Amino acid sequence: MGSSQKTTGTAITGAGVWHPEHVLSNAELCVAFNEFVNRENARHADDIAAGKREPLKTSSPEFIEKASGIQTRYIVDKTGVLDPERMCPNVPDRPDDQLSVQAEFGVNAIQRALAAAGRVGEDVDLVVCGTSMMQRQYPAMSVEIQNAIGARGFGLDASLGCSSAVAAMQIASNAVRAGTATCAIAVAPELMSCHNNWRERDGHFLFGDAAVAMVIEPLERAKTGFEILSIQAMSKFSSNIRNNFGFLNRFDPEKVGAPDKLFYQQGRRVYKDVIPAASKFILDHLASHELEPSRVSRYWLHQANQNMNDLIAQRILGRSATRTEAPVIINEYGNTASAGAPIAFTLHHDDLPKGSYGLLAAFGAGYSFGSLLLQRL
Numbered sequence: 001m002g003s004s005q006k007t008t009g010t011a012i013t014g015a016g017v018w019h020p021e022h023v024l025s026n027a028e029l030c031v032a033f034n035e036f037v038n039r040e041n042a043r044h045a046d047d048i049a050a051g052k053r054e055p056l057k058t059s060s061p062e063f064i065e066k067a068s069g070i071q072t073r074y075i076v077d078k079t080g081v082l083d084p085e086r087m088c089p090n091v092p093d094r095p096d097d098q099l100s101v102q103a104e105f106g107v108n109a110i111q112r113a114l115a116a117a118g119r120v121g122e123d124v125d126l127v128v129c130g131t132s133m134m135q136r137q138y139p140a141m142s143v144e145i146q147n148a149i150g151a152r153g154f155g156l157d158a159s160l161g162c163s164s165a166v167a168a169m170q171i172a173s174n175a176v177r178a179g180t181a182t183c184a185i186a187v188a189p190e191l192m193s194c195h196n197n198w199r200e201r202d203g204h205f206l207f208g209d210a211a212v213a214m215v216i217e218p219l220e221r222a223k224t225g226f227e228i229l230s231i232q233a234m235s236k237f238s239s240n241i242r243n244n245f246g247f248l249n250r251f252d253p254e255k256v257g258a259p260d261k262l263f264y265q266q267g268r269r270v271y272k273d274v275i276p277a278a279s280k281f282i283l284d285h286l287a288s289h290e291l292e293p294s295r296v297s298r299y300w301l302h303q304a305n306q307n308m309n310d311l312i313a314q315r316i317l318g319r320s321a322t323r324t325e326a327p328v329i330i331n332e333y334g335n336t337a338s339a340g341a342p343i344a345f346t347l348h349h350d351d352l353p354k355g356s357y358g359l360l361a362a363f364g365a366g367y368s369f370g371s372l373l374l375q376r377l
Contacts, residue, residue: 006289007229010173011222011377014117014215015346018108019074019208019333026061026071026205028082033204034058036084057201064205069306073208073334075193076101087198102135103144105189109211110149117215117225119183124215125153126181130168130188132161132337132365133195137247145187153181161241162302162364163233164188165212165338169372170231172216182221187213188339195243197262206304207263208334212342226349226358226374232285233370240266240273241365275308278363279315285371291357293317298349298358303330303340338362352376 037056047053064070075081080090091101099107106129114120127149129142134157142155160167165188172184192207219227245261255261286293293316301309306328313321327348329340336343341362352358354376361371 005229007219007227008173008177008231009219010176010216010228011219011225012214012228012374013217013222013225014113014115014119015213015342016109016112016114016116017210017212017343017346018105018112019210020076022075022078023072024075024078024081024208026064028078029205030059030061030064032082032084032087033198033201036087036199039084059201059204067307068205068335069328069330070205070334071331073193074210076191076209081193081198089193091194099148100135100141100144102131102141102189102191103148105191105209105211106141106145106187106213107148109189109213110145110185110187113185113213113215114149117217119215121149121151123183124149124151124185126172126175126184127151127153127155128158128168128171128184128186129155130158130160130164130166130186130338131190132159132164133191133243134159135191141189142187151185160235160338160368160370161366162304162337162340163235163362163366163368163370165342166231166360166362166370166372167233167368169214169216169228170233170370172214173228173231176216176218182218184216185213186216187211188342190337190339192263192335192337195245195262197259197264200259200264202267203263203265206335208336210333210336210339210343212339212346214342222377225377227377229289229373229375230285231370231372232281232288233368234281235366235368238273238367240269241367271305271308273367274363275311275315277367278302278361278369279312281363281369282312282316282359282361282371285359285373289373291373295357296359297325297352297356299326300341300344300348300358300360301326302362302364303328303333303344304335304364306330337364349376
């Protein structure tokens, strides 16, 4: 159990993943996107011919997979995305007395995590909801989820871009460690399709929807699972990944619905900044435990871009990582923001023997970085 080394005294005792049933392939996506492009270019044909406007470029499954490693993604609704005149999901409003869409995502993942931990909702006394984008400002999403699962205690929302899930796990672990909670839930319900710009070629393929949840309890109560040895977090302000949607938008009517009210990034700049920063962040975390990277059996890295992950893993290990060492879920799920690395953990940990080390790491908007060093119980 790592009793002779640094530890938080807490453990992940259960984890669960949930995603919507609709699968959106690259091929389907490109048919709709290219039809949109053709219509836009036809609409502006005169300006394009006069050199006043650049024609939009089409997309292809080959381009998407080469750029990102993504092949499919799960999505809350694909009919709207596949409509060239709409190019965004259809998600009707729900009445206030009905569970919200994002809370429903979270509850579904939590039910699976609780089952894995052998717990029920009434055992829970803290719910931390960490996600890159909240469906609403208040009531807190965590409190709605807390009510839906029948939990005690209180709920708290947290947002730190693609590190939001790790932030939620850190808050949950700290609360358990301090004795203010005995059975905490960290949940990341990510509806990325709903703030993606499906009309922008460099990013129209990036995101999918999913939720992941972790049950965190005192180490002495954990019979199976993973001891949390330590959690590390860092943030450094950057506008290279940004979304300007917010309650002040309506006070500038000319910019309501502008592209900057959706996800946008300086992709090449992010690539250049994050690869060395994330690599150093992870290596520093391991060094704080005097652990050589080769002693870590599994790296569950943030699932934003497969090429980026390959380069980060290579910097950490000094060689290319195998898919066993650094599992991949982005090919199936797309970029699910803060849920990505925890999903990789949930789906790819059963084979690890007792005593083996694993590191879960996320990085993204903020810039933000977060990692957990874990040891199999």
